[in-house]
Amino acid sequence: MKNRVDPDLHRDFSKFGNIDVSTCMNCGNCTATCSLADETASFPRRDIHYLQVGLRDKLLQSADPWLCYYCGDCSESCPRDANPGEIMMAARRYLTSQYDWTGLAKRMYVSKAWEIGAIAFVGLIVAALFYFLHGPMVTGHVELNTFAPVEWVEFGDLIMAAILSVFLLSNAYRMLRFIMSGEQGLRLPISLYIKELPTIVTHFATQRRWRQCSADHSHWLRHFLLVSGYVTMLTLILVFLRWFQTDIVHPIWHPTRLLGYYATGVLLYATVAMMISRIKKSGEIHKFTEPSDWGFLILLFLTSLTGIAVHLFRIADWPLLTYYTYVIHLVIAVPMLIVEVPFGKWAHLLYRPLAVYLTNVKEKAKALPVKEEVKVAITA
Amino acid sequence: MTDRKIGVYICHCGGNISDYVDVKQIRDAVSRDDGVVIARTTMFACSDAAQEEMIDDIKTHQLDGLVVASCSPKLHLFTFRAVAERAGLNPYQYVQVNLREQDSWVHQHNIPEATQKGIRLVRAGLAKCVLSEPLSTMRIKTIPKVLIIGAGVAGLRAAASLADMGFAVYLIERSSKAGGMVAQWGKLFPHDRDGRALVADLHNEIKRRENITLFTSAELVEKSGSVGDFSIKIRVKEQEEISLNVGSIIVATGFDPYNPEPGEFGYGLEGVITLPQFKELLDESEGLLSYNGRRVRNITYIYCVGSRQEQTAERPNPNKYCSRYCCNAAVHSAICADALDAEVNQYHLYRDMRTYGKNELMYERAGRQGSVFVQYDESDPPLVEKTGDKLRVRVKDRLIGGEEIEIVPDLVVLVTGMVPRENQKLIDVLKLPVGRDGFFNEIHPKLRPVETVIDGVFIAGTSQGPKTLAESVASAMAAVAKSAALLMKGYVDLEPLIARVDQQRCIWCDACTDACPYGAIEKVSFEGKEIAGVIPSLCKGGGACVPVCPENALDVEGYTDKQITAMIDSMAGEVV
Numbered sequence: 001m002k003n004r005v006d007p008d009l010h011r012d013f014s015k016f017g018n019i020d021v022s023t024c025m026n027c028g029n030c031t032a033t034c035s036l037a038d039e040t041a042s043f044p045r046r047d048i049h050y051l052q053v054g055l056r057d058k059l060l061q062s063a064d065p066w067l068c069y070y071c072g073d074c075s076e077s078c079p080r081d082a083n084p085g086e087i088m089m090a091a092r093r094y095l096t097s098q099y100d101w102t103g104l105a106k107r108m109y110v111s112k113a114w115e116i117g118a119i120a121f122v123g124l125i126v127a128a129l130f131y132f133l134h135g136p137m138v139t140g141h142v143e144l145n146t147f148a149p150v151e152w153v154e155f156g157d158l159i160m161a162a163i164l165s166v167f168l169l170s171n172a173y174r175m176l177r178f179i180m181s182g183e184q185g186l187r188l189p190i191s192l193y194i195k196e197l198p199t200i201v202t203h204f205a206t207q208r209r210w211r212q213c214s215a216d217h218s219h220w221l222r223h224f225l226l227v228s229g230y231v232t233m234l235t236l237i238l239v240f241l242r243w244f245q246t247d248i249v250h251p252i253w254h255p256t257r258l259l260g261y262y263a264t265g266v267l268l269y270a271t272v273a274m275m276i277s278r279i280k281k282s283g284e285i286h287k288f289t290e291p292s293d294w295g296f297l298i299l300l301f302l303t304s305l306t307g308i309a310v311h312l313f314r315i316a317d318w319p320l321l322t323y324y325t326y327v328i329h330l331v332i333a334v335p336m337l338i339v340e341v342p343f344g345k346w347a348h349l350l351y352r353p354l355a356v357y358l359t360n361v362k363e364k365a366k367a368l369p370v371k372e373e374v375k376v377a378i379t380a
Numbered sequence: 381m382t383d384r385k386i387g388v389y390i391c392h393c394g395g396n397i398s399d400y401v402d403v404k405q406i407r408d409a410v411s412r413d414d415g416v417v418i419a420r421t422t423m424f425a426c427s428d429a430a431q432e433e434m435i436d437d438i439k440t441h442q443l444d445g446l447v448v449a450s451c452s453p454k455l456h457l458f459t460f461r462a463v464a465e466r467a468g469l470n471p472y473q474y475v476q477v478n479l480r481e482q483d484s485w486v487h488q489h490n491i492p493e494a495t496q497k498g499i500r501l502v503r504a505g506l507a508k509c510v511l512s513e514p515l516s517t518m519r520i521k522t523i524p525k526v527l528i529i530g531a532g533v534a535g536l537r538a539a540a541s542l543a544d545m546g547f548a549v550y551l552i553e554r555s556s557k558a559g560g561m562v563a564q565w566g567k568l569f570p571h572d573r574d575g576r577a578l579v580a581d582l583h584n585e586i587k588r589r590e591n592i593t594l595f596t597s598a599e600l601v602e603k604s605g606s607v608g609d610f611s612i613k614i615r616v617k618e619q620e621e622i623s624l625n626v627g628s629i630i631v632a633t634g635f636d637p638y639n640p641e642p643g644e645f646g647y648g649l650e651g652v653i654t655l656p657q658f659k660e661l662l663d664e665s666e667g668l669l670s671y672n673g674r675r676v677r678n679i680t681y682i683y684c685v686g687s688r689q690e691q692t693a694e695r696p697n698p699n700k701y702c703s704r705y706c707c708n709a710a711v712h713s714a715i716c717a718d719a720l721d722a723e724v725n726q727y728h729l730y731r732d733m734r735t736y737g738k739n740e741l742m743y744e745r746a747g748r749q750g751s752v753f754v755q756y757d758e759s760d761p762p763l764v765e766k767t768g769d770k771l772r773v774r775v776k777d778r779l780i781g782g783e784e785i786e787i788v789p790d791l792v793v794l795v796t797g798m799v800p801r802e803n804q805k806l807i808d809v810l811k812l813p814v815g816r817d818g819f820f821n822e823i824h825p826k827l828r829p830v831e832t833v834i835d836g837v838f839i840a841g842t843s844q845g846p847k848t849l850a851e852s853v854a855s856a857m858a859a860v861a862k863s864a865a866l867l868m869k870g871y872v873d874l875e876p877l878i879a880r881v882d883q884q885r886c887i888w889c890d891a892c893t894d895a896c897p898y899g900a901i902e903k904v905s906f907e908g909k910e911i912a913g914v915i916p917s918l919c920k921g922g923g924a925c926v927p928v929c930p931e932n933a934l935d936v937e938g939y940t941d942k943q944i945t946a947m948i949d950s951m952a953g954e955v956v
């Protein structure tokens with residue numbers, strides 16, 4: 001493995017955040033403070049050094065940025081105000097752009113115009129589809145399933161899920177290749193990959209690792225609620241749409257209604273709380289906000305808000321308002337999912353658990369007994 | 381039996397001595413000894429009252445010898461010599477016994493034994509005193525002129541300062557121009573001043589002073605005489621010889637930049653240059669930095685080239701020292717390169733960053749400007765190779781656990797250190813002491829940093845060891861102060877504690893000439909035969925000649941064989 005230095009790396013990298021890696025003097029205070037770093041994953045100093053020196057390959061092989069949850073302890077302890085926590089955040093952006101083979105992620109991160117443009121483009125397609133394909137607009141009372149038949153929407157959902165998965169999974173596969181390429185000579189049996197699979201599920205659902213961070217768990221809790229709302233909503237839409245998008249108003253105790261309220265409730269709460277924190281710049285984690293951070297929150301907030309509006313208008317039986325809001329709702333939600341999940345900040349929902357998983361696989365592989373013939377070769 | 385009349389004073393040192401040594405017992409023991417007229421204890425021998433008492437005793441009892449048993453002679457030898465002198469006693473008939481450092485302080489656990497030892501020590505002092513002879517110093521009139529060798533920054537600064545103090549200065553420079561190393565360079569650390577301008581300013585200062593004579597293309601060819609009054613001969617422009625007299629000599633002959641071996645860190649490959657060459661490149665560049673017509677975007681510096689070397693089979697005489705200036709100069713060069721082209725990428729492969737003192741600010745600045753610092757281990761130095769037309773540097777980066785990284789630079793700058801300048805002729809003429817590192821040797825690096833063992837010959841600037849400009853100037857000023865202190869008075873008194881030749885015994889076998897490191901022995905004739913003669917102004921009384929003489933014809937005044945033998949005998953005798 002040749003660690004060829006790329007002297008332009010730090011210049012490239014500086015486009016991914018308002019940081020300057022040359023401020024760091026490699027004292028290592030940050031790594032000493034970080035409650036998540038250990039011998040196997042010694043960050044953030046090491047990754048900052050990769051960036052300073054220009055070791056692009058080493059950075060691509062590193063899962064470290066995904067193992068950091070941005071508690072900001074390191075930034076607080078840094079004697080040079082190098083903001084190591086934010087450097088790790090920028091490293092996640094940078095890595096997202098490198099995993100993505102289409103190049104779109106990079107464009108979106110370095111240019112606001114591209115991010116807005118991509119979202120607007122997909123949004124316009126959705127709007128156009130409605131414009132040309134919508135069903136009759138019954139005005140006497142709300143008939144959403146006539147305006148947008150649920151089978152059609154379901155079909156659209158599946159197409160969207162397919163597009164999203166293709167991009168996200170192919171990018172995730174590239175991530176896997178990068179991270180595992182750093183381990184030449186290590187025996188990595190498939191059985192180990194399979195045995196460790198549950199790690200992905202647990203970490204996806206609980207972000208358990210985050211709880212090892214320093215004392216305050218409020219950020220974790222807020223994020224956990226957000227994930228639960230997000231997953232609930234996604235399940236309702238992708239799997240139970242027939243029960244969710246109905247023209248009859250279910251009784252209040254009906255599971256789809258209860259779950260829907262829970263999901264929108266926590267989504268609204270979490271996104272609003274997070275936006276307020278960002279505006280107030282409360283705590284290290286919110287000191288820096290990039291356009292990509294806003295995009296993510298605003299879209300989720302607006303999706304939840306318009307979703308709730310559709311629901312209320314339907315109960316109030318205001319047909320036109322319901323139909324229009326419904327279109328707006330999808331014009332926001334679809335690009336959010338297609339653009340932000342595989343190419344934007346949201347990709348972390350897969351990259352993070354994957355990073356924990358791959359790190360575990362590697363560590364377990366290192367602990368495996370050395371094969372007999374290898375041992376023989378070594379002693380000979 | 382002796383007819384000497386000696387006074388002995390045993391000091392308590394306020395308890396420092398008397399707490400562990402029974403001073404009264406010592407006094408009682410020696411008071412009955414041969415030659416002792418008075419024996420007293422005293423609380424503080426160095427106090428005014430005690431000194432007066434001694435003077436009084438010497439005068440009333442017509443004493444002809446004085447022994448004070450107190451502290452180390454390093455502390456009070458001159459105090460009590462002065463007491464003797466004030467009382468009309470020859471100061472060389474005073475003997476100091478060190479009861480404190482050599483007895484009470486080191487034997488605090490055993491008072492009776494320490495007291496016994498004290499008695500023996502005092503008796504040895506007495507034995508020496510009994511055999512002491514009156515001696516007198518030799519006074520030499522000094523010549524208020526100074527020879528400065530080497531017109532680098534150190535030499536030039538020294539010349540200007542001495543001239544201002546009223547001394548005539550002869551400044552000789554081997555090359556055709558004054559200024560030394562810095563005369564070739566532009567911006568220098570830490571103040572960004574231009575080297576050429578700095579030297580030009582100094583040169584003007586020299587020209588303005590009438591009592592400075594600058595000889596260029598000149599060298600020293602002969603020296604005789606001694607401190608305060610040297611006769612020298614200089615040769616100018618390979619022909620004319622000029623004889624001069626000076627009171628002191630300052631050697632400021634500077635250093636040479638280390639010249640790497642072919643192949644050392646790729647030296648010899650196109651694009652691998654030394655720091656002095658890089659400085660020239662920076663100075664010549666207008667606009668973007670380019671080398672051999674190609675723009676330079678990536679520079680890799682390799683530090684400690686030619687310095688801090690380890691001894692190996694291939695390198696039996698390594699330069700073990702740190703060259704001090706080079707970390708600073710390399711980091712400063714990086715700042716200059718950045719000023720020419722902010723896009724240039726700079727990698728510093730260093731061992732330890734020694735931008736000490738305020739120079740730390742330069743290190744800070746270079747880092748902030750994007751210079752990357754990669755530490756390597758001396759046991760695993762960087763490798764420089766060329767494949768195709770590309771240079772490749774491989775180095776194990778200690779900050780990522782020693783993993784190897786590869787840099788592809790346009791230019792590799794070897795941060796070369798300082799080496800002693802070849803100057804054998806001068807060393808022979810002046811008999812200059814050379815240290816293990818090849819630079820001229822001072823007496824003590826901290827306490828006497830510009831003096832040499834040759835009285836009246838001082839060393840300044842980088843001839844003594846690696847230094848930055850400011851340090852070179854500081855050491856030049858120290859040499860100026862030492863020279864001036866020597867010459868201001870108008871005379872020097874030379875210690876009479878030097879070798880003497882028994883003219884009857886000496887057969888001029890010449891063994892002593894080789895033994896003397898100061899060249900203080902010469903051939904003289906005595907009653908028709910050739911014998912050795914001691915040049916008083918050169919002899920330091922070291923005594924190296926004494927044991928080599930097969931005829932026992934040599935002795936050192938104040939430490940004669942007889943005295944030493946008597947001291948040993950009395951120390952070994954019974955304590956009663």
Ligand SMILES: Cc1cc2nc3c(=O)[nH]c(=O)nc-3n(C[C@H](O)[C@H](O)[C@H](O)COP(=O)(O)OP(=O)(O)OC[C@H]3O[C@@H](n4cnc5c(N)ncnc54)[C@H](O)[C@@H]3O)c2cc1C
Pocket residue numbers: 529530531532533534535552553554555557558559560561562567568569570598599600632633634635636637655656659705709712801803806840841842843847848849850852
């Ligand atoms: C690449 C490089 C960059 C540097 N940059 C800086 C910097 O930026 N800032 C800084 O503070 N320092 C710098 N230094 C250090 C600086 O050059 C020295 O501290 C300074 O030159 C020492 O002055 P000097 O008078 O002792 O010696 P020199 O400059 O070497 O002068 C000695 C003089 O003595 C003459 N001489 C030698 N032998 C004889 C003889 N036998 N008879 C008569 N004359 C003789 C020589 O010809 C010479 O003119 C740098 C050094 C190097 C190598």
Ligand code: SF4
Pocket residue numbers: 023024025026027028029030031045048074077078079080081082083084
């Ligand atoms: S980021 Fe700060 S704390 Fe961490 S190594 Fe750099 S200077 Fe030290």
Ligand code: SF4
Pocket residue numbers: 030033034035036037043044067068069070071072073074075084085088
């Ligand atoms: S932000 Fe927290 S988790 Fe991330 S590197 Fe810094 S201390 Fe560790």
Ligand code: SF4
Pocket residue numbers: 683684685687688701702703704705706707708731732733734795797
């Ligand atoms: S000053 Fe720096 S480069 Fe020069 S020898 Fe010392 S440590 Fe090495």
